[in-house]
Amino acid sequence: xxxxxxxxxxxxxxxxxxxxxxxxxxxxxxxxxxxxxxxxxxxxxxxxxxxxxxxxxxxxxxxxxxxxxxxxxxxxxxxxxxxxxxxxxxxxxxxxxxxxxxxxxxxxxxxxxxxxxxxxxxxxxxxxxxxxxxxxxxxxxxxxxxxxxxxxxxxxxxxxxxxxx
Amino acid sequence: xxxxxxxxxxxxxxxxxxxxxxxxxxxxxxxxxxxxxxxxxxxxxxxxxxxxxxxxxxxxxxxxxxxxxxxxxxxxxxxxxxxxxxxxxxxxxxxxxxxxxxxxxxxxxxxxxxxxxxxxxxxxxxxxxxxxxxxxxxxxxxxxxxxxxxxxxxxxxxxxxxxxxxxxxxxxxxxxxxxxxxxxxxxxxxxxxxxxxxxxxxxxxxxxxxxxxxxxxxxxxxxxxxxxxxxxxxxxxxxxxxxxxxxxxxxxxxxxxxxxxxxxxxxxxxxxxxxxxxxxxxxxxxxxxxxxxxxxxxxxxxxxxxxxxxxxxxxxxxxxxxxxxxxxxxxxxxxxxxxxxxxxxxxxxxxxxxxxxxxxxxxxxxxxxxxxxxxxxxxxxxxxxxxxxxxxxxxxxxxxxxxxxxxxxxxxxxxxxxxxxxxxxxxxxxxxxxxxxxxxxxxxxxxxxxxxxxxxxxxxxxxxxxxxxxxxxxxxxxxxxxxxxxxxxxxxxxxxxxxxxxxxxxxxxxxxxxxxxxxxxxxxxxxxxxxxxxxxxxxxxxxxxxxxxxx
Numbered sequence: 001x002x003x004x005x006x007x008x009x010x011x012x013x014x015x016x017x018x019x020x021x022x023x024x025x026x027x028x029x030x031x032x033x034x035x036x037x038x039x040x041x042x043x044x045x046x047x048x049x050x051x052x053x054x055x056x057x058x059x060x061x062x063x064x065x066x067x068x069x070x071x072x073x074x075x076x077x078x079x080x081x082x083x084x085x086x087x088x089x090x091x092x093x094x095x096x097x098x099x100x101x102x103x104x105x106x107x108x109x110x111x112x113x114x115x116x117x118x119x120x121x122x123x124x125x126x127x128x129x130x131x132x133x134x135x136x137x138x139x140x141x142x143x144x145x146x147x148x149x150x151x152x153x154x155x156x157x158x159x160x161x162x163x164x165x
Numbered sequence: 166x167x168x169x170x171x172x173x174x175x176x177x178x179x180x181x182x183x184x185x186x187x188x189x190x191x192x193x194x195x196x197x198x199x200x201x202x203x204x205x206x207x208x209x210x211x212x213x214x215x216x217x218x219x220x221x222x223x224x225x226x227x228x229x230x231x232x233x234x235x236x237x238x239x240x241x242x243x244x245x246x247x248x249x250x251x252x253x254x255x256x257x258x259x260x261x262x263x264x265x266x267x268x269x270x271x272x273x274x275x276x277x278x279x280x281x282x283x284x285x286x287x288x289x290x291x292x293x294x295x296x297x298x299x300x301x302x303x304x305x306x307x308x309x310x311x312x313x314x315x316x317x318x319x320x321x322x323x324x325x326x327x328x329x330x331x332x333x334x335x336x337x338x339x340x341x342x343x344x345x346x347x348x349x350x351x352x353x354x355x356x357x358x359x360x361x362x363x364x365x366x367x368x369x370x371x372x373x374x375x376x377x378x379x380x381x382x383x384x385x386x387x388x389x390x391x392x393x394x395x396x397x398x399x400x401x402x403x404x405x406x407x408x409x410x411x412x413x414x415x416x417x418x419x420x421x422x423x424x425x426x427x428x429x430x431x432x433x434x435x436x437x438x439x440x441x442x443x444x445x446x447x448x449x450x451x452x453x454x455x456x457x458x459x460x461x462x463x464x465x466x467x468x469x470x471x472x473x474x475x476x477x478x479x480x481x482x483x484x485x486x487x488x489x490x491x492x493x494x495x496x497x498x499x500x501x502x503x504x505x506x507x508x509x510x511x512x513x514x515x516x517x518x519x520x521x522x523x524x525x526x527x528x529x530x531x532x533x534x535x536x537x538x539x540x541x542x543x544x545x546x547x548x549x550x551x552x553x554x555x556x557x558x559x560x561x562x563x564x565x566x567x568x569x570x571x572x573x574x575x576x577x578x579x580x581x582x583x584x585x586x587x588x589x590x591x592x593x594x595x596x597x598x599x600x601x602x603x604x605x606x607x608x609x610x611x612x613x614x615x616x617x618x619x620x621x622x623x624x625x626x627x628x629x630x631x632x633x634x635x636x637x638x639x640x641x642x643x644x645x646x647x648x649x650x651x652x653x654x655x656x657x658x659x660x661x662x663x664x665x666x667x668x669x670x671x672x673x674x675x676x677x678x679x680x681x682x683x684x685x686x687x688x689x690x691x692x693x694x695x696x697x698x699x700x701x702x703x704x705x706x707x708x709x710x711x712x713x714x715x716x
Contacts (some may be wrong), residue, residue, distance in 0.1 A: 058404060079203070079326070080203060080286065080326045081326065081408055082286075082323075082324070082325065082326025082327060082328075082403060083403060083404050083408075085322065085323045085324075085325070085326065085403070086323055086400050086403045086404050087404075089323055089400070093438075093439075093442075094438060108200075110187070110203075110204055113322070114320075114322040114323075114325055115322075117322035117323075118322050118323055140179055140182065140183045140186075141176065141179045141180065141183060141320060142175060142176075142179060143172045143173075143175050143176035143179070144320070145176075145316040145317055145319050145320070145321075146317055146321055146322070146444075147442065147443035147444060148322055148323075154443070155172040155173075155316070156447075156450060157443075158172065159170070159172065159450075159453075160447070160449070160450075
């Protein structure tokens with residue numbers, strides 16, 4: 001699957017493992033269940049580790065362990081299951097997670113902007129057309145009315161800073 | 166009224182370009198209808214029985230005369246010459262062509278309007294008291310906070326794919342004209358013991374197939390915390406609301422399954438983290454928005470206006486219109502005029518392009534260019550000098566907008582029903598038309614007094630039948646249209662869900678049934694008792710007896 005990072009097609013250095021897959025060398029992403037049951041052996045490997053959360057698994061479940069992870073993948077079982085938007089906000093704003101927050105599953109160009117604003121910084125997409133659409137998708141609306149997890153400044157802050165007319 | 170600044174203009178314009186691009190991708194076949202559907206719904210474009218329908222937002226029901234003229238122009242240029250005002254203070258156009266919708270949105274953007282979030286599982290248009298700013302019983306103008314909520318909720322990145330749609334209503338008056346207890350969140354402005362103004366926050370109300378009266382989650386929320394508190398509620402709901410069953414996905418179901426105490430605990434816990442974040446409303450921002458809603462330049466007038474009293478005495482028809490359609494204003498010598506969109510035998514809420522133009526003209530002549538849309542599908546001129554009421558009434562009569570029935574039986578709410586909507590089981594509009602024809606004698610309606618009939622063509626309850634004094638719900642019985650009748654509902658500060666009176670009536674019999682209910686009320690009411698008072702006193706039994714006596 002093509003991966004978008006920093007706005008461009010990126011090499012994916014992570015391997016996402018199903019629960020029955022053998023552990024491999026290099027950075028791996030495991031399910032929450034596997035993390036919970038094989039915690040000690042996963043940590044002993046001493047290689048980058050990521051966790052993959054289903055849309056019914058809140059990052060609150062791994063809040064204590066986040067410093068052990070280089071990546072948290074949040075699943076969108078369907079594009080319109082929006083729970084992971086809140087999860088991304090929690091990861092960034094509440095838990096101060098600095099690693100990669102990756103959107104996987106139903107991820108389409110018309111959601112890039114929303115996802116980025118909630119703190120996602122990596123996006124697994126179905127095809128390369130979505131990669132080409134990236135730049136337009138995140139820039140076609142330039143005004144934001146709410147504080148988000150991104151660097152955009154909301155209209156409220158910009159209005160307060162403009163010189164008096 | 167609020168006026169867009171450069172940020173608002175930019176956003177709405179960019180949204181038009183974005184939507185134009187989405188429509189082009191659909192027309193070129195790059196997007197399938199399945200892929201396009203969520204995109205068009207985010208912009209209020211539905212596919213109905215016969216055509217597309219575009220729902221345009223009228224934020225908190227406030228329109229300028231310029232905006233009304235633009236709606237008239239759109240009705241003429243892109244539709245069949247009329248529009249339909251809805252129970253959420255919006256307007257719908259029933260016949261736009263897909264390829265022209267971006268142009269319609271561009272036209273709307275010119276007058277600071279849009280169709281953003283008029284559909285989809287997101288935060289919808291925030292609704293309010295149609296008399297806001299003019300009502301005598303108001304603590305503060307609620308539209309200030311509606312506008313603050315409008316901006317915060319517009320393209321909110323976290324809450325665009327909620328479990329289900331989400332509706333917020335705000336009222337600043339004790340008498341609740343905004344139905345805040347049947348919204349996902351209702352905000353009732355309150356003054357605390359220290360004299361500060363804030364909000365009572367009500368959550369989990371709603372109609373639909375499971376009508377629920379909202380519960381108070383917080384008695385008093387200081388203004389500066391409005392957005393952080395809303396965000397906390399929405400964040401809890403977004404994570405925990407059900408997504409497995411469309412009919413159990415509204416916040417009311419979550420509040421019920423968690424229990425209000427536990428739900429409140431979850432919200433307060435979330436709120437404790439974000440309360441002092443950038444969501445906190447600075448005092449100067451509230452003041453900035455308040456400035457837009459500063460009262461117009463009222464003249465200093467005597468409250469008793471002789472020429473008005475004389476006309477009222479001389480002209481019975483005028484007097485009858487004043488009795489129902491004119492409401493007290495907070496300023497001496499001024500009044501609030503309701504323009505009925507419920508003439509006998511016409512679909513409730515429809516207005517033709519020439520009527521819209523006429524209302525725009527009259528607003529300019531008599532009401533500081535301001536118009537309101539009510540959730541009961543009427544229009545309002547909020548700031549009319551009493552001395553001008555007679556001239557206003559005469560002009561309204563010329564364009565068939567002077568029906569003296571605001572609050573009376575024929576001032577019905579009806580959803581579009583089977584004539585337009587692909588969810589409906591039964592027709593709504595023709596039933597409303599037949600009822601208004603049966604009761605076309607206005608003397609009789611005045612005698613009956615305040616009576617709210619609300620009609621929904623299916624269980625989704627867009628016609629708010631649960632909160633009608635008399636509610637009619639269209640049901641399908643082996644392919645035939647039947648109507649279940651509920652009595653005793655109410656959407657004001659005494660919110661109540663109507664009770665089912667008995668077996669449903671056929672399309673042919675339902676008007677007779679309504680008449681029997683009304684006659685029963687007339688027989689048993691004590692002096693000056695309104696229908697809802699009588700119902701509270703006697704309950705269902707006397708109505709059941711007369712309705713089903715012969716069966």
